[in-house]
Amino acid sequence: MKQKTTRTPKPHTAHRNYDLAIIGGGSAGYNAARTATSLGLKTAVIDGAAELGGLCILRGCMPSKTLLHVADTLHAVRHAAPLGLRIPRATPDMPAIQARKRRIIADFASYRQNQLHNGDFALIPHYAHFLDPHTLALSNGETLRARHILIATGSRISTPSSIPGLADAQCWTSDDILDLDFIPKTLVVLGGGIVACELAQLLARLGTRVTLIQRSAQLLRDHSAQAADVIRQSLEADGVEIFTNTQLLRVSRKTARGKASYTIEFEHKKSANSAKRRDASPKREVVTAQHCLNALGRTPHTAPLALDLAGVKTAPSGHILANRWQQTTAPHIYAAGDCTGPHEIVHLAIQQAELAVRHIAAALEAKTAREMTSRRKHLAKEYGRRPLLSVVFTDPQLAQIGLSERDLKTSNTPYLCASYPYDDHGKAILLEATRGYAKVFASPRTGRLLGAEIVGRDSGELIHCFSTPLAMRATVFDMLRAPWYHPTLAEILTYPLEEIADQISAAKTKV
Numbered sequence: 001m002k003q004k005t006t007r008t009p010k011p012h013t014a015h016r017n018y019d020l021a022i023i024g025g026g027s028a029g030y031n032a033a034r035t036a037t038s039l040g041l042k043t044a045v046i047d048g049a050a051e052l053g054g055l056c057i058l059r060g061c062m063p064s065k066t067l068l069h070v071a072d073t074l075h076a077v078r079h080a081a082p083l084g085l086r087i088p089r090a091t092p093d094m095p096a097i098q099a100r101k102r103r104i105i106a107d108f109a110s111y112r113q114n115q116l117h118n119g120d121f122a123l124i125p126h127y128a129h130f131l132d133p134h135t136l137a138l139s140n141g142e143t144l145r146a147r148h149i150l151i152a153t154g155s156r157i158s159t160p161s162s163i164p165g166l167a168d169a170q171c172w173t174s175d176d177i178l179d180l181d182f183i184p185k186t187l188v189v190l191g192g193g194i195v196a197c198e199l200a201q202l203l204a205r206l207g208t209r210v211t212l213i214q215r216s217a218q219l220l221r222d223h224s225a226q227a228a229d230v231i232r233q234s235l236e237a238d239g240v241e242i243f244t245n246t247q248l249l250r251v252s253r254k255t256a257r258g259k260a261s262y263t264i265e266f267e268h269k270k271s272a273n274s275a276k277r278r279d280a281s282p283k284r285e286v287v288t289a290q291h292c293l294n295a296l297g298r299t300p301h302t303a304p305l306a307l308d309l310a311g312v313k314t315a316p317s318g319h320i321l322a323n324r325w326q327q328t329t330a331p332h333i334y335a336a337g338d339c340t341g342p343h344e345i346v347h348l349a350i351q352q353a354e355l356a357v358r359h360i361a362a363a364l365e366a367k368t369a370r371e372m373t374s375r376r377k378h379l380a381k382e383y384g385r386r387p388l389l390s391v392v393f394t395d396p397q398l399a400q401i402g403l404s405e406r407d408l409k410t411s412n413t414p415y416l417c418a419s420y421p422y423d424d425h426g427k428a429i430l431l432e433a434t435r436g437y438a439k440v441f442a443s444p445r446t447g448r449l450l451g452a453e454i455v456g457r458d459s460g461e462l463i464h465c466f467s468t469p470l471a472m473r474a475t476v477f478d479m480l481r482a483p484w485y486h487p488t489l490a491e492i493l494t495y496p497l498e499e500i501a502d503q504i505s506a507a508k509t510k511v
Contacts (some may be wrong), residue, residue, distance in 0.1 A: 262291065358379055441475050
């Protein structure tokens with residue numbers, strides 16, 4: 001990372017007017033400010049957090065992946081016997097692991113803080129809420145006015161009120177897990193999404209006995225059942241006890257002799273395969289553990305903003321309603337990132353923020369409605385529908401891009417599908433990484449790529465082989481013209497591509 005010389009932040013003058021005020025200095029907020037100043041907008045970033053940097057750097061992507069790499073390495077060392085390696089003992093040193101994580105995250109945070117302090121915009125170190133559609137009240141008693149406002153306040157841990165006892169139980173959150181300097185003996189994880197699965201596997205590999213309780217019928221409910229099943233098998237192989245298709249009845253916490261313990265009561269419904277059996281009725285279960293992790297998702301962090309005073313409406317989920325230009329129900333107010341969704345992904349938050357700012361600049365510069373229409377067409381082309389890309393950093397990783405098979409079926413889109421298993425691929429076999437598969441979806445007429453799903457070793461890297469082809473509307477034939485080196489993991493992608501190409505060619509021959 002290229003470092004900048006830190007200089008004193010620009011002073012803020014009370015009651016100053018801005019072209020754009022951005023609430024929140026995370027990934028969306030910072031990139032919005034950088035884009036705005038490059039377009040000549042007088043801009044302010046408002047963020048009252050004690051430590052600047054945003055969720056991804058401080059309490060999300062970067063610290064979690066730092067720790068997951070440690071757990072994966074420890075797992076590889078402990079399971080090196082099939083390679084002919086005899087490693088008698090490998091144990092985690094949690095204080096040392098945390099010290100390394102803090103050093104790495106401090107570097108990332110320092111870099112972002114320098115960017116915020118040294119940007120060509122005012123950095124206002126306070127919290128803000130609306131007084132009216134153009135006026136913000138700051139937590140230091142001042143006010144600020146802006147022609148346009150971008151809300152980029154992110155999300156916070158969700159504590160569903162529908163679960164009795166959860167709010168009073170003082171469960172750990174992902175923040176607590178990422179700062180642990182000891183290895184818990186036992187832990188119950190509430191939830192089965194990305195954060196729940198990643199952190200459950202992290203602690204299980206470090207030595208914690210983990211029980212995971214998921215309300216849905218499968219883990220990772222936004223992904224395919226096949227992919228979720230592979231991840232479940234891996235978690236169970238690591239010793240995680242998993243209950244899916246449950247209803248949480250109560251979470252309670254007791255303290256005795258200065259030590260807390262948790263009791264989780266829930267109903268466990270049998271799988272669909274056992275629905276016709278006599279024992280298919282829900283069974284009441286009770287699980288106890290020293291600690292409990294609330295990984296039941298996140299909710300938009302908008303409650304303190306007084307959005308009603310600005311005319312900004314939200315969906316039942318709490319997400320701010322926004323159109324394709326990121327405009328809210330108050331057209332001069334925009335939203336980007338986790339607070340508006342629909343996906344909690346950093347690169348999407350950045351794209352949304354940049355689109356919002358460029359739309360603001362277009363509105364300020366356009367002299368006529370016709371000119372604004374022209375500028376919108378240009379923005380629509382530049383920021384048009386891009387393939388959705390997501391990665392789950394369990395081991396094996398789960399990666400998906402473009403349309404999923406569920407999307408294709410729901411929209412009645414014709415498609416061809418082909419997959420190839422890791423356990424029949426040479427490089428995966430010699431790496432002892434045989435769990436998973438690579439799957440491709442394409443148009444049956446032209447072979448145009450529609451999506452891909454990879455579950456397996458390094459799938460978070462491999463999925464990017466499809467990023468440019470999907471964005472360029474390329475075909476399976478285009479991808480097969482490229483060289484694929486042997487032996488590599490990436491080579492596994494050629495097998496489903498070839499199968500689809502053969503199907504299309506055979507169909508044309510019959511015609």
